[in-house]
Amino acid sequence: MSNFKQGRYSGYLRPISYIIDLVIINGLAWLYFFKEFNPIIFSVVISCAWIILSTYSRFYEVYRYTREVTIITLIVRQMFLFTLLLFAFSGAYNYFDFLPIVIIKYVLATFLLIALLKFTVYYLLQRYRLAFGGNYRNTVILGKNKQTLALENFFNKHSEYGYIHKKTFNVKDRETFNLDSCFKYLNSERIDEIYCSISELSNSQMMRVIDFADNNLKILKFLPDNKDIYSKKLKYDYYDYIPILSLRDIPIEEPVNKFLKRAFDIVFASFVIVFILSWLTPIVAILIKLESKGPVFFKQSRNGFNYTEFDCYKFRSMTPNDEAHLYQATRGDNRVTKVGKFIRKTSIDELPQFFNVLFGDMSVVGPRPHMVSHTNIYAKKIDKFMVRHFVKPGITGLAQISGFRGEVETDKDIIGRVRYDIFYIENWSIFLDLKIIFKTFISAVKGDEKAY
Template identity: 40%
Template sequence: MINRHTTFFKALNLATDYLILNISMISTYFIEDKSTVYWVNNRRYLPIVLVFNLIWLLSANISGLYEQVLNRDSIKTYRVVIKTYLLFVSFICFTILILIGTEAYFITRQYLFYSLALFGFLLGFWKLIFLLMRKSERASLIDARDIIIVGAGRIGYDLYNFFKQNPDAGYVTLGFFDDNPENIRENNLFLGGTDKCIEYVMTNKVDEIFCTLPLSESKTIEKLMLDADKNLIRFKFVPEYYDYAKKPTYIQSFGHIPIISVRTEPLENLLNRSIKRFFDIVFSLFVIVFVFSWLFPILALIIKLESRGPVFFTQIRSGRDNNPFKCYKFRSMRVNNDADQKQATRNDQRITKTGAFLRRTSLDELPQFFNVLGGNMSVVGPRPHMISHTSQYSKLIDRFMVRHFLKPGITGWAQIKGLRGETKTVDAMLKRVEADVWYLENWSFLLDLKIVFLTVRNSLKGDENAF
C-alpha cells in the first residue's frame, strides 16, 4: 500500500532536494568565485552552506512540503513547492542581506541570485521527474493486500468501512467470519463461522486476519492466533479499548504486558523538554535584551500618561499541572474591579487607546518573557486562563484540564489558528481546547519555530480577533 512506501519517498524527496540545493550552491561558487580557494577549504563560505540548508528545512516544515508526498496531486504538489521556494528565498534575503551582510563572507548579490535561480530551476525539474515517476509506478506503489475480518460487530464494521473509504491504505476486505450470520448485513460478505476461518485463508491465500471479537471470546481469539502463526499468516486484533477512544493511540510494552496511552506526549521525553527549555531561555533573553529593554520605557510612559494605574497588570492564572502563578502583562485597560472575572470583549470600554494597540499587536504580552525566563511559562504553549475560567470550563468541557499537562505559552497553536480573543460560547472554548490538545500530542521543535514565525507575521499585520 502507499503508506508502506511513504517514509521511503519522503526521505528520497528530502535527500534529493538537499542534494540539488548544495549542487546549486557549489556550481555557482565555481562560476562566480574568482579565487583559487577550494570551496571545502573556504571557512568563510561553509557557514553560508549551513545557513542555506537550515533555512530550507525550516521553510519545508512551515509549508508541509514533505507531507503526503504520494497522495498529493500534481497541482497541489507544485503549489506547495512554489510556496516553500518563496519562503526559502525570503528567509535567505532577510538573513544574509539584512542580518549577516554579504561582505562578511565574501559572497556577492550575484552569487545569491544565480544560486537561488539555479536551485529553483533544478528543484522544479526534479519535482516534474518525481511526479512522472510516481504516475507511472502508482499501481505498483499500491501494494494491496487481501484481508478478512473475524467478528462482524460494530468494531468489525467500522474497520470494514475504514478500508472501504481509504483504498490508499492498501487493504481489500474479502468478507467477515462470525458465528452469528445475522450480524452480517450483506449476504455476499458472510464467509462462514470462525472455525472455517483458517481453512478459507489458506485456500484463498489471504494475507492478513483482523480480529475484532470481544474479550469474552478469548478462547476463540487464542486458537485463531495460534493457528495463524502455525500457517504463517499475519494476525492482528482490535482491542475492545477501541470503544473508548476516537483517535490514534500510543502502545508501550512493559515486558509482555501492552500498555495503551490515550495520547502521545512528546514533551514527556527529557531530551525534548530540554530542547524546548533551552529555546525558551535563549529566545526570551533575546527579546528582553534587544526589544523589551528599549521599548519598555516608551510604552511605560505612554501607558502612565493615558490613564492612572500601574504599568504592569498582574493576574493569577492557571499554569502547568493547574498550579497558579503570577502572569505579567502591560496594562491595557483602565483599572477596574472586573479584571479577574470578565474577559475583554470587542469595543470594550475598559480598554484604553494605547491598550487597543498593544492588544492588536500582542505587545501587551511582552512582560511574559520574564515568566518564560522564570520557568512559569513557555514561548509556545496553551494560553493561560484566569482561575475562574479554569474552574468554569473544566466542568463544561471534558478534556479542558488536559491542556494543563503543558506549561502555558505566550503564543500557541490555537492562537495562530485564529482561536483567540473572547470565547462567547462553550463551543468556541472547545475548539481552542482541541487545538491545545493537538499541540500537546504533536509537539516538535520545528512546530514551535513555525508557530513563532506565524505569530510574528500576524502581529505585524494585525489580528482581527485581538482586542
C-alpha cells in the first residue's frame, strides 16, 4: 500500500506568493502614501481587496505548464483592475486624497516588483527541475496517435516543466497491451499522472482506468479527441497548445481555499485546546485513572492525506487490550469502560484530535480516518475508497452527520460513507464546513445513538 504515497508537489508556493505580494503592496504604500496620515484603513481594505481581486482574476493560477505569455496577460489584467480599485478607493475616502500621478507611479512600481518576483520563481523552479530533478511528476500516456505523440514530445522536450514521461501504451495493439499489466506498471513505477486518449479506449476500458485512478490516488487527465467528452463537467487546461481535461476538480487544492481551510483549522483547534481541553483534560484523566489502570490517551495509527500514516490521539475509553488496533467498538462491547461509554456518547474522547489538527495531520472537517488494518481491507474491497485520501482526514465529516458514524456493520455502511466523503471533496466550501461543525455539535449534545 506504500505505492499510494505521492509527493513533489509545491503546494506552499502560492500562499507564500500571496504573502510576499501583500508585503510589496503595503510596503510601497508606506513610501508613496503614508507620510501624513494613519495607514491602517488603507492597508486593511487594500489587502482584503487584493485577495478578493486575485481570486476573481485567477492571478495566482500559474502552473508548471503555464506559458510566459499567459503570465504576462495575468499581470497586465491584474494591474488594470488594481488601478481601477485604487481610484475607486481614493474617490470613496476623501480623507485619502491621492493625486492620479502618485497612484500610477505606485501601481507601476508595485507591479514591476510583483512581475519580477513571479518570473523569478517561475524560472528558478524550471532550473531546479533541470539541474536537480526535483519537483517532478512521473507520467504515462494510454493511447498512441498523433495527439498523444505530440504530448509525449512535449514532456520529453520541456523537461523544465518537471514531467518525467515513463511510457506510452499502444492501446490498440491487442497482443502487447493488457490493462492489468498496465496497472501493475503504474504502481511499480510510482506513476503520478495518467493521460488518456479518449478515442483510443473503449467505454469499459475507460471505466476501469477511472476506477483504478480513484482507488490508487493517481491523477487522471484526458486528451479530448472525442466529442462525447465535452458533455461532461471537466477542468480544461493547455500544455503548450495541447488541450488537456482533468476528471476530478478538488476545490480544497486551490491556494486560497487551502489557506482558508488551514487558517480556520489552526484558529478553531487553538480555541478548543485553550478554552476547553486546558481544563477538561485533567478532569477526564482523573476519571479514567480512577476506573482502570492504563494511559489517559490512546494512540492509534491511521491513514491520512496521500495515504501517509500518522498517530491519531483520543482519550482512552477501553480497558487496555491487544485487539484495540484491529477491531472497532461494537454495541455492548465489554472492552468499553463506564467512563468510556460517557465520553464516547458525547464525543469527548475525540477532542485530543485537535492536537492532530494543530500538527497538520488532520483537519477539523474531512473524511474520518480508519484504522490501518481496516483501510487496507477497504482499499481492495470498496470501489473509490482511496479518493478519500486526496484531502486531510477530519475529526468530523459529512458522512458522520448523515448517519454513517461509528461501527461499519455491513458493506452498505462503508459504501455510503465513501459516497458522502467524495461529495464533500468535490463540493467543499467553508460554509459546508461550518454546517458540518454545527450539526456535529448538536449531535454531541443530544447523544448519537451510533456512538458506542
